[in-house]
Amino acid sequence: MYEYPAGELLSRKGVNIQIKELNSDIAHLRDISLTIGAIHDEKWDEPMGPTPFPSLTTLRNWDLALLNRYKPFYLPFCDLCCLCTYGKCDLTGTKRGACGISMPAQQSRTVLITACIGAATHIGHARHLLDHLVEKFGSDYPINVGGTGVEVEAPVIRLVCGIKPVTLGDLEPVLDYCENQVTQLLSVTHTGQEGNHLDFESKVLHAGTIDQVGMEVADIAQISALGFPKADPESSLADLGMGTVDTTKPVILVIGHNVPPSTEIIDYLQKKSLTSDVEVTGICCTALDITRYSSKAKIVGPISWQLRYIRSGIPDVVVIDEQCVRADTLQESAHIRAPLIATSEKNCLGLPDRTEDPVDEIVHDFLTGKQTGALILDPVKVGEVAVRTSIGIAPQRKKHKSLPHSKEALVALAKKCTQCVLCRRACPNDLPLPAAIKSAAQGNLSGLDEIYDDCLGCGRCEPPCAQKIPIHSLIVAAAEKKTRDETYCIRTGRGAIQDVEIRKVGGPIVLGEIPGIVAFVGCANYPKGSREVAEMCMEFAKRRYIVCTSGCSAMSAGMYRNEDGKTAYEQYSGHFEAGGIVNVGSCVSNAHIAGAAIKIASIFAKRPLRGNYEEIADYVYNRVGAVGVAWGAMSQKAAAIAAGFWRLGIPVVVGPHGTKYRRMLLGRSDKEEDWYVYDARTGKKVYGGPVPEHLFFAAETKEEAMVMIAKLTMRPNDTSKGRANKLANYVDLHKRLVGGIPSDVHQLVRTLADVPLTMKDEIVCHLHDNNWKEHPIPDPTLLKRMVHKEKEH
Amino acid sequence: MPMTDSWQTAEIPGPKKASLIIKPDIADAMIRRAKRPIMIVGHGILEYEVEGRKLIECLIELSKRGNIPVVATASTNREFLDRGFSPAALMPAVDIANRLTDTAWKGLDGKESYDLAIFVGLPYYMEWTILSGLKHFAPQVKTMTLDCVYQPNASWSFPNSTIKDWAANLACIVANLGD
Numbered sequence: 001m002y003e004y005p006a007g008e009l010l011s012r013k014g015v016n017i018q019i020k021e022l023n024s025d026i027a028h029l030r031d032i033s034l035t036i037g038a039i040h041d042e043k044w045d046e047p048m049g050p051t052p053f054p055s056l057t058t059l060r061n062w063d064l065a066l067l068n069r070y071k072p073f074y075l076p077f078c079d080l081c082c083l084c085t086y087g088k089c090d091l092t093g094t095k096r097g098a099c100g101i102s103m104p105a106q107q108s109r110t111v112l113i114t115a116c117i118g119a120a121t122h123i124g125h126a127r128h129l130l131d132h133l134v135e136k137f138g139s140d141y142p143i144n145v146g147g148t149g150v151e152v153e154a155p156v157i158r159l160v161c162g163i164k165p166v167t168l169g170d171l172e173p174v175l176d177y178c179e180n181q182v183t184q185l186l187s188v189t190h191t192g193q194e195g196n197h198l199d200f201e202s203k204v205l206h207a208g209t210i211d212q213v214g215m216e217v218a219d220i221a222q223i224s225a226l227g228f229p230k231a232d233p234e235s236s237l238a239d240l241g242m243g244t245v246d247t248t249k250p251v252i253l254v255i256g257h258n259v260p261p262s263t264e265i266i267d268y269l270q271k272k273s274l275t276s277d278v279e280v281t282g283i284c285c286t287a288l289d290i291t292r293y294s295s296k297a298k299i300v301g302p303i304s305w306q307l308r309y310i311r312s313g314i315p316d317v318v319v320i321d322e323q324c325v326r327a328d329t330l331q332e333s334a335h336i337r338a339p340l341i342a343t344s345e346k347n348c349l350g351l352p353d354r355t356e357d358p359v360d361e362i363v364h365d366f367l368t369g370k371q372t373g374a375l376i377l378d379p380v381k382v383g384e385v386a387v388r389t390s391i392g393i394a395p396q397r398k399k400h401k402s403l404p405h406s407k408e409a410l411v412a413l414a415k416k417c418t419q420c421v422l423c424r425r426a427c428p429n430d431l432p433l434p435a436a437i438k439s440a441a442q443g444n445l446s447g448l449d450e451i452y453d454d455c456l457g458c459g460r461c462e463p464p465c466a467q468k469i470p471i472h473s474l475i476v477a478a479a480e481k482k483t484r485d486e487t488y489c490i491r492t493g494r495g496a497i498q499d500v501e502i503r504k505v506g507g508p509i510v511l512g513e514i515p516g517i518v519a520f521v522g523c524a525n526y527p528k529g530s531r532e533v534a535e536m537c538m539e540f541a542k543r544r545y546i547v548c549t550s551g552c553s554a555m556s557a558g559m560y561r562n563e564d565g566k567t568a569y570e571q572y573s574g575h576f577e578a579g580g581i582v583n584v585g586s587c588v589s590n591a592h593i594a595g596a597a598i599k600i601a602s603i604f605a606k607r608p609l610r611g612n613y614e615e616i617a618d619y620v621y622n623r624v625g626a627v628g629v630a631w632g633a634m635s636q637k638a639a640a641i642a643a644g645f646w647r648l649g650i651p652v653v654v655g656p657h658g659t660k661y662r663r664m665l666l667g668r669s670d671k672e673e674d675w676y677v678y679d680a681r682t683g684k685k686v687y688g689g690p691v692p693e694h695l696f697f698a699a700e701t702k703e704e705a706m707v708m709i710a711k712l713t714m715r716p717n718d719t720s721k722g723r724a725n726k727l728a729n730y731v732d733l734h735k736r737l738v739g740g741i742p743s744d745v746h747q748l749v750r751t752l753a754d755v756p757l758t759m760k761d762e763i764v765c766h767l768h769d770n771n772w773k774e775h776p777i778p779d780p781t782l783l784k785r786m787v788h789k790e791k792e793h
Numbered sequence: 794m795p796m797t798d799s800w801q802t803a804e805i806p807g808p809k810k811a812s813l814i815i816k817p818d819i820a821d822a823m824i825r826r827a828k829r830p831i832m833i834v835g836h837g838i839l840e841y842e843v844e845g846r847k848l849i850e851c852l853i854e855l856s857k858r859g860n861i862p863v864v865a866t867a868s869t870n871r872e873f874l875d876r877g878f879s880p881a882a883l884m885p886a887v888d889i890a891n892r893l894t895d896t897a898w899k900g901l902d903g904k905e906s907y908d909l910a911i912f913v914g915l916p917y918y919m920e921w922t923i924l925s926g927l928k929h930f931a932p933q934v935k936t937m938t939l940d941c942v943y944q945p946n947a948s949w950s951f952p953n954s955t956i957k958d959w960a961a962n963l964a965c966i967v968a969n970l971g972d
């Protein structure tokens with residue numbers, strides 16, 4: 001398939017791979033010499049696979065195979081392009097821009113820009129983190145993500161780059177590679193570069209792969225050096241929710257994703273024996289990672305809790321790092337008289353750089369109100385300044401809040417409303433604000449209290465209000481009891497999945513005793529609040545799927561109690577097993593979910609891993625029933641994370657807001673010709689059935705999502721027992737949530753042995769009505785070269 | 794507010810915007826003119842009432858009178874079944890929209906492609922993006938929305954209306970179709 005020129009394949013700082021011959025149908029390699037300057041002594045005897053350090057087009061054929069089946073359906077978010085001064089160009093329908101670009105290409109170009117932003121953000125984060133850790137612990141500091149339980153410490157890096165990192169220093173050339181690729185990928189979006197939408201899409205997938213590598217670097221570096229739980233299924237439970245915060249103490253709030261400043265806060269508290277005197281609370285992924293560092297830290301909630309928590313007046317000092325931090329945090333903190341410390345070069349907020357100033361001076365300026373915020377780029381200094389300021393300022397502030405102070409004050413504000421409806425028209429979830437405010441004006445706060453549950457905390461309702469009603473504050477004040485009752489818990493991010501767990505579940509997953517792996521990941525742009533994520537997690541855990549969580553979704557999963565008063569994490573085990581709910585950690589920990597799928601192929605099925613992307617992805621795609629669910633996906637990072645999963649053959653379901661990512665990757669179950677695979681045993685192209693039906697799918701409601709998730713765990717290679725198990729779940733969910741037997745069951749039954757016993761009569765009747773024909777279960781692959789391989793075996 | 798303002802203020806698509814259904818006759822004419830209409834019904838329909846009846850009942854009548862097959866998305870199907878009405882298909886909104894962009898697709902019954910797609914009851918922003926997909930990539934299909942808010946990416950849409958005005962218009966459309 002690939003024809004590499006003899007000689008140098010890749011050469012970059014620290015990494016040099018020579019391949020004298022690789023005439024490939026990918027398998028044929030000879031005389032590879034690999035010198036990796038910075039990399040620790042190579043003690044990995046697995047032969048190098050065909051695609052180490054893939055470039056922009058190395059995996060293009062694999063991408064096109066996927067994209068041919070899952071053709072992009074574009075949903076333009078704007079008819080125009082304004083990316084250069086030729087524009088704006090109207091690209092409606094078949095019109096082309098001044099540069100010649102068409103609408104499909106323009107949409108895919110935007111998707112690529114999005115994925116590049118996401119990948120660059122994770123890689124930039126990883127670089128900052130790695131530099132910090134190398135400086136602090138040395139480049140020879142060993143990578144250890146799970147002791148002897150995790151021998152494959154970096155499945156994504158091994159797969160994509162073909163190297164086995166041993167020390168922190170070994171991760172540096174990996175990031176060099178990522179930075180190089182993202183620069184190349186971003187350059188593709190310049191006017192007059194790529195013109196074909198499928199080539200843009202292939203590069204989107206590449207951005208996803210590079211993103212996955214970057215995330216893995218970040219997380220394995222911090223797990224190793226910062227003593228986070230090491231693949232521990234029984235990692236401790238951490239407090240979660242606004243109600244868990246002890247407001248009698250000084251409170252520090254950390255927001256963002258990049259944990260070093262927060263760890264230094266914890267270290268300083270420990271050094272000064274102040275741990276029990278100050279509350280460290282967090283929002284977003286920094287919160288998740290700080291609880292992996294200290295059992296005393298608390299998580300307030302997902303990204304959407306920023307405004308409500310700050311306005312509640314609880315935090316005395318706000319420390320922000322990078323990513324998903326509200327751009328108006330400085331103003332919001334000023335309203336509650338809490339000083340703000342910015343700690344990242346990527347998010348300076350116009351603040352004076354006080355990095356070199358003495359701690360005493362900075363603290364003094366905060367306490368006297370001379371300064372409301374400062375940029376401090378030295379994490380150690382941040383630790384001391386944050387703690388001393390919080391202790392000093394707490395008695396002055398007295399938890400000064402910017403919410404209405406009483407019900408009377410709330411009602412008085414609501415009375416100003418003219419019912420212009422502009423707030424509702426600005427609300428992303430179209431929440432019925434005017435009606436709720438009208439009731440509030442009459443003293444009835446129940447409407448606002450109800451809205452709290454579905455509110456994204458974005459604050460978009462406020463600026464259009466000509467009456468200057470602080471609408472979000474009204475909602476939060478009306479729901480004050482609810483906020484006090486937010487006392488939940490979350491299992492702290494465990495990081496990687498152990499090799500031994502993979503050995504245990506690999507068979508049951510591939511054979512279908514475990515119906516699938518469902519990973520709830522990503523942001524909190526939910527159509528109907530956090531609770532839906534918790535309900536979905538519990539439903540799939542109850543059905544004995546392996547449920548993984550990460551990022552804001554991991555928090556949402558814990559923010560709900562069942563009828564026994566238990567959260568998902570108290571009710572279900574943290575083991576990677578049927579019925580487990582496994583929180584891997586923060587956004588960058590998503591790499592471990594991809595890593596688990598990769599390890600099923602390499603450890604359980606013994607497929608070669610090293611630099612062997614296509615074969616592993618082909619295995620995962622055809623055999624491992626994994627599905628990603630990003631119910632509130634909002635960010636560019638979420639787009640990049642999804643792209644990494646797609647390329648690995650793992651479908652992703654998003655909520656209705658996900659249609660704003662501008663395109664779906666949808667299969668057509670009604671087109672039989674789309675679903676042929678090679679049978680590796682015979683080399684013949686055979687019908688494999690429409691599974692998994694979609695690669696990127698936006699569901700309208702939670703119910704639709706759940707039915708689709710169950711369907712998307714099906715794979716062409718399912719055994720009959722496995723398919724029966726998956727079908728039983730799919731049909732049962734469909735009956736319960738949609739009504740009736742799904743109309744496509746006959747497309748999903750290959751032989752009568754696939755039919756779940758308990759549903760035999762009705763399904764057989766359905767098969768009969770739909771002229772069902774039996775077809776054999778193939779040994780499926782999308783890669784022609786795998787046919788030869790299987791024959792050789 | 795101007796009649797062609799998007800309901801969600803910032804959802805401004807570009808130069809090509811939906812024509813207004815100012816009078817029910819316009820919608821009637823569109824439906825009558827269509828050779829193969831189809832109606833895609835989302836879960837939002839359960840929120841509204843038309844002259845004391847649930848909107849879903851009005852849509853069932855519309856489907857029957859206009860002979861328009863219904864695709865029920867999400868879990869809307871249950872509500873139809875409860876009222877003794879079987880939708881022609883149950884399908885996610887993105888799926889049916891994707892099929893509509895395919896000029897070779899012969900419809901749910903395999904006979905002929907559709908020339909009018911009527912949308913109602915999807916979340917505003919999701920309907921917005923889906924109608925955008927159809928505006929750009931299904932020029933052979935005219936689209937109409939029966940929601941009470943302006944959807945700029947449809948071919949035809951009501952303006953942002955009070956529930957009362959909109960309900961009266963809908964009732965009128967349904968009644969006229971029986972003529």
Ligand code: SF4
Nearest residue numbers: 081084087089097099
């Ligand atoms: S990049 Fe192309 S389509 Fe976009 S504004 Fe420039 S010329 Fe127009």
Ligand code: SF4
Nearest residue numbers: 427455456458459461
């Ligand atoms: S803060 Fe809540 S109510 Fe206000 S616009 Fe955002 S989601 Fe809507």
Ligand code: SF4
Nearest residue numbers: 417418420421423465
């Ligand atoms: S924008 Fe302000 S005045 Fe208008 S309806 Fe909303 S709260 Fe009332």
